[in-house]
Amino acid sequence: xxxxxxxxxxxxxxxxxxxxxxxxxxxxxxxxxxxxxxxxxxxxxxxxxxxxxxxxxxxxxxxxxxxxxxxxxxxxxxxxxxxxxxxxxxxxxxxxxxxxxxxxxxxxxxxxxx
Amino acid sequence: xxxxxxxxxxxxxxxxxxxxxxxxxxxxxxxxxxxxxxxxxxxxxxxxxxxxxxxxxxxxxxxxxxxxxxxxxxxxxxxxxxxxxxxxxxxxxxxxxxxxxxxxxxxxxxxxxx
Numbered sequence: 406x407x408x409x410x411x412x413x414x415x416x417x418x419x420x421x422x423x424x425x426x427x428x429x430x431x432x433x434x435x436x437x438x439x440x441x442x443x444x445x446x447x448x449x450x451x452x453x454x455x456x457x458x459x460x461x462x463x464x465x466x467x468x469x470x471x472x473x474x475x476x477x478x479x480x481x482x483x484x485x486x487x488x489x490x491x492x493x494x495x496x497x498x499x500x501x502x503x504x505x506x507x508x509x510x511x512x513x514x515x516x517x518x519x
Numbered sequence: 520x521x522x523x524x525x526x527x528x529x530x531x532x533x534x535x536x537x538x539x540x541x542x543x544x545x546x547x548x549x550x551x552x553x554x555x556x557x558x559x560x561x562x563x564x565x566x567x568x569x570x571x572x573x574x575x576x577x578x579x580x581x582x583x584x585x586x587x588x589x590x591x592x593x594x595x596x597x598x599x600x601x602x603x604x605x606x607x608x609x610x611x612x613x614x615x616x617x618x619x620x621x622x623x624x625x626x627x628x629x630x631x632x633x
Contacts, residue, residue, distance in 0.1 A: 436619065438619070442524075445625050446625055447523070447610055447623030447624050447625045447626055448564075448610065448612075448621075449623070450620050450621065451621075453619050453620075461619075462554075463620055464620060464622070479544040489625070493562075495564065495590065497564070502613060502614070502619055503552070503614055503619060503621055504552050504571075506554075507566040507569070508566065508621075510563050510564035510565075511560065511563070512562050512563050513562045
């Protein structure tokens with residue numbers, strides 16, 4: 406099994422450009438998450454989904470949108486990138502809520518906005 | 520809001536020795552979960568250990584154990600018989616009840632020296 410796969414691995418954007426990060430999992434997990442990791446701050450939850458067709462805001466949702474049209478995919482969109490969105494983005498999934506099942510993470514996407 | 524504090528940005532330990540990583544948290548909740556995640560240089564996050572707040576017994580997973588002090592809001596991770604493969608960033612995390620918004624500390628970079 407591939408687990409959680411994120412594409413792309415690296416990306417450089419100019420301010421104002423848009424892009425979509427793709428997360429795919431092949432473990433039939435219900436829950437999926439997008440985190441960002443910044444130096445000295447650990448991971449912060451952007452958005453998450455508790456099932457196909459559902460999304461919810463996390464701790465830092467502003468400037469991002471998400472969609473979960475298929476159970477195995479969770480897309481993170483940046484409509485107008487800003488330098489403050491330079492970060493490493495991690496997708497994760499879990500079979501059920503995190504109190505009962507561990508998170509499985511992808512390898513991350515390093516995004517630089519100039 | 521819940522906060523998680525890891526006061527040790529970096530630590531090192533000799534191979535085969537024992538090391539303890541500190542974590543404190545702040546919450547008014549009574550039902551919550553605590554986690555330690557490991558992030559090796561490969562960047563993928565891996566669950567090390569979890570603890571339910573309602574359980575008094577400290578969780579253990581092979582060489583990894585925790586010292587959970589609920590009244591002091593402390594959740595330290597002890598790694599026994601340290602191995603070179605334990606070199607990684609270690610993140611302490613808190614989650615309230617079955618809320619999916621997990622809060623991470625800033626991390627402790629552990630280096631195991633041969």
